[in-house]
Amino acid sequence: MRFLFKTSYEQDLRLFKHGGQVFWYGLLMLLLLAAPFFAGEYLMSQLHFICIYSIVGLGLMLLVGYTGQVSLGHAAFLAAGAYTEALLQAKDVPFLVSLPCAALLAAALGFVVGLPALRLKGIYLAIATLAFNVIVEEVVTRWESLTNGNSGLHLKPVSLFGLDLGGDAGFFYLCVALTVLSVLALMNLLRSPTGRAFVAIRDSEISASCMGVNLAKYKTLSFAISAALTGIGGALYAHKVTFITPEQFTLLQSIELITIVILGGVGFLHGAVLGAAFLIVLPQLIALAKDLLPATMGGSGLQSIVFGLVLIVFIIFEPLGLYGRWLKIRTWFELFPFYRAGMFRRQKSYMKSERLR
Amino acid sequence: MLAGVAQGCVYALVALGFVLIYKATETVNFAQGDLMMLGGFFALTASVIWGWPYWATIVFSVAAMAIVGMLIERVVLRPVLGQPAFTVVMITIGVGYVLRGLVTMVPGWGTDTYTLPTPFSEGTFKMGGVIFAVQEVAVIGMTAALCAVLYAFFRFSKLGVAMQATSQNQLAAAYMGIPVRRINMFIWGLSSGVAAFAGILLAPVTFVHSNMGFIGLKAFPAAVVGGFGSVPGAIVGGLIIGLVEAFAGRYLPEGFKDVAAYVVVLAVLLVRPSGIFGETARKKV
């Protein structure tokens, strides 16, 4: 059993709670840094995607998990980042400039989406963001002079400070660096008044505003930051797939992004990374399983069924997501043999009407 | 323009099914379109594979979907009673994925596109100087008939009144001896049956295939425009969306038709979120 004795206010501010965390995360970083040397091309490609979707997942987690908003249209911000990057690179704008531009444009778009969010909640906000996504997708498709419509845009590999980061290793380090920076930025936010304001908005808007939290400011800020992170993910995504078309940023993509947050665990930053990893790994597992199943059960239908089933099973049996399950397992080991069965049980409540939120 | 009304009827029916569930359980059912799709496939099986007549097909499909809907409620939604709306929505999205996947894996269904034979010819007829397409008139007529049946059901039958009670106040209904959970199950059954009906009406336009349910997404703008939680609102909203699309397709450049519904819903959400018939409620602190 590990006891954490609090002896100073500084302790609560620290990013790593105790030495054990430093060790394990350090080990993780070492493994990641060494990965290009022993992992094959396929695995590296998967890792690229995991990083990219982690960044997007972090953005979405901030909005959904920590500020309590809804977004079924985040693929629109992904598209904003991807297309900005593609267009700026075509004009030979250096990556150091184009990436922040992608983030800024996505943030501006996020701000715009955040404005109606001030008046809309729950399902209304979900439908508004859904509509936004569909409209953006259509605009991108039709604005052929800018985006080349359905013919898509090509991207060249990333070039930073003259280094060609197009290869597996270079691009990987770039993605990992951006992921780590995103995590740190969010952790810093969450231990500051801004992060607390977000959580306050999630739990009780009325009392948040009575405590001095400017709802309009913080809601739009949350959307903007979330969109900015998603935009960065979009820019990286564009470089990864090297060829972007509007069809990659549909509503289905938005739904997949949301599942990252749900499967990973709503309300935990780790959840974004775990969810992203799970989302990337799942199709591989399904492909493996396909070989074991009889021939009739092949086809794309299996992927759809498994995806849906996983979502349903997780929500019913593990609402805290992958990270929640990990927390339970870890707590079991930490408190052994004093783990109590009902420790993480949610209070079972009757349906609280969301019409009166 | 009539085509717009006919299409609007289909949207109205999907929105209706979806509003029924929302009113009773505050669950937003993102799988409504996929239920419609499954209903279309059941109809296809009865009609093409088994060779039944059209009307028997309708009865079979509606009944089969009612059972499917009740099963879904019992197995998937009952366990998550009390969880926040967002998670329940995600479950319905998961159900949608499962339904789409299952349909492609059934032998005889798969990923192909099928035509559903109907007794309504492709023909047209003239009345009062205006040309009507038989197909579209049939859709409008059958929708109207269904609405009349549902209205009578809710107003006059015991089950219908019980459903109204649970959708207004679950706790009070429970105190009156109404088995609320079972009623919720029936509401899902009813809603799925309505979805099946919508699927059959839609089949001549979009044909029956596994992605046919995506049209169901337009039911959301319909429900919002009409006013969430309002049954007449769903119908009116659906008709409005259908008409807006028809006009957009006719008078605006290409591509606007697809997004017209969404532009309208955004406008409505910004100006009057509660829609035409909706109610606004506020939390008392």
Place this chain on the structure above:
Amino acid sequence: MSFFRAENLGIRFGGVVAVDNVSFEVKRGEVYTIIGPNGAGKTTIFNLIGRIYPATSGRLFFDGKGINDLLPHQVAGLGIARTFQNIELFEHATVLQNLLIGRHRHRRTSLWQELLFLPSARAAELAQREAVEKVIDFLDLAKHRDSLVAGLPYGVRKVVELGRSLATEPRLLLLDEPSSGLNPEETDDMAFWIEDIKKHLGVTVLMVEHDMNLVSRVSDRVLALNMGTVIAEGTPAEVQASPAVIEAYLGKAA
């Protein structure tokens, strides 16, 4: 110059007049209580002051400044804090985080300082923590510091609610039924705290309350409301003896 003043305050919800032509003044440093039967409009007045509802008539002045057109968070920024009758805490946060959110109006860091967690942000955080610890000491919440609010008993939550509003360092504190749901011992504690708030923290208290013992014990002046209108005002003893008040609570003598 009065510290807080309401002039001809009124609000109607559709056809229902919840508050009708209510005027009162609160002096700096006093404990002013509003009493009245249920549905008299007491909490509605709080919601009007906090600008959760817009008043349909009348004006509100805080320290000489009109507050009719402010947003709720701006009212908080002026130094008016409130507790809620039905407890509106942040359920999925710890007690400490709840109290820290109360410090929000004293935030002096910018977004970039926080994102990078510069030393200035760190110093600001530690300062906020110290301020909150004073409140925790004052209200004896130390052992609940890191507990999630969701699992706490009602009595403790009410104290956390009070603590959160104290953390804002208010000049005017609105307490909405501070003793409802509390047992006599907890009510006693609450009485001591209100007295301490008045004497040692120098905070002006505007309170809605039903418990007459508590009212008599801590209040300097009392306002009695019934059906949205004022029926009596004065010291606790005067108001309790007023025939209009007795009639409102107990009905007319037969």
